[in-house]
Amino acid sequence: MNTSESLQALRRANPRAKAGFTASAQAAADAVRAQLVTTTAELASDGGAPGPRRRHADPRRRLARAATLGVSLAAAAAMAAVLTVGSPGPGVGTAAAAVKQAATVTAAAAEHSGTAVVRITHNGKIWAGTTIRWRDKDLAVSRDGPGRHGRAGSELLVVDGTLYLFDPADGGWVMAGDPGSIDPDSGTTPEEYLAAVGEDVGGATLRRITDGMTGLTSRQLGDGSTVYSGAVAAGLIAREAGVKGGQPIRVLPFGNVAHDEAADPAALLQVAVTVGGDGVIRQITVTWGTSASAWTYTVNYSRLAATSAPVAPEGARPLRDRLRGSA
């Protein structure tokens, strides 16, 4: 037997050469498509909470597989968003299901990269602002509210696992190293802060807020987007992040301290979620307070899956050098 004959035998054993291969491959591709769409629909309908339906063989199999084998549910939802584009009707029967599905789709889109612009106003005036850009594990945070610009901690970057801080004292960047190696002695460590932001840019915070919405109403806007409005317990929006002066500190997504009712976990805050025509959340607005002290917290999402990676600043000084210089 020569090489050609042995290769002929190999080629005859090619699964593609078998009768019916094309049909079965197409069926497998369709199954993948259906798996992803169904997984998303199930998540949207039951909010991802454990329940009796989860005991049914096929959904459990799909969910277990998605969760354990690297096909994250959020990523699955991204595909589903593509495959179900333009046909939101049958899969989304209620406003609750629609807003949950939007959260899942947005989380999927945000998984890779995105930009979130956070604005807090008090009595109509800007009180705080933060812009967060992320791409994979890299992150850029810029606090640009009034009085923040130029202050220590107003800008930070994480690039390839290294934390860079803007040092207003000499107008340059300091390379602080691994965020996990920094212990500021008190308050939130950089690692804790970054972990919280990671949760906020991922799907956990979005899902927690949208899952908790009650009394939902919706209205269509002229640009094809839909605003879903409802009430959410403040405890689902502002999480406890430490204690100061014997009082727990509650922090809004992306790191601003909550005040007034927002600091009371049982208080109901008004939430409006704007979902674009493509099913992706564009904006979340939370309002609370009274006419004497009215607060608005807004997150605008943009450039999801299309935000460029932050770049390590040139000429950043190692933290040790900076400390030696100031000693």
Next chain:
Amino acid sequence: MSEGERERRRRFEALFAAYSPDIVAYCGWRADSASDAQDAVAEVFLTAWRRLDALPEGDAARVWLYATARRVIANQRRSGRRQVALYQRLALDAAVVAQPPPSPTREEALVHEALGRLGRRDREVLLLAEWEGLSPAQIAGVLGCLAITARGRLHRARRRFRTVFEDLLAHDAADQPRREASDVARTPGSPVQPRP
């Protein structure tokens, strides 16, 4: 939805329609189980969707998908979580795979035996060429090596396959009389037929 987004989705749908059978086939023989293969296909196209803007055009997109599938399957194998879910998955797979796979012909069984005796790298390069129909340059794109390296690996893999396959064929031919006698003995009431 903007025209740009519509175009992006059209492109993705075209990519899925054109190449999903290829990726299903590739993951079918590369992954450890049918469900792993299905997961890998899903992951490949999710990655394609996320990186659609960076995806090359035309046939290079196919190579990109193969290379991504290769990495996805490698990640599956590395994943510790996979071990945790093993028992559950085996039980579920057993329930899903109700029908036994069709019996291969003797030649196919020998081909699979020979492939099993090759090194992983030889098997991969050989099947990318012979089953997936990729050129050495395309294989180089999948494996992330130079075309000349891929060509050399393919040459050596073909030679080793031939050696192993011929060896198996020779042993199989030697075993044939005993196998036939055994088959006859297992069939009650079958008369023993003289060999031609």
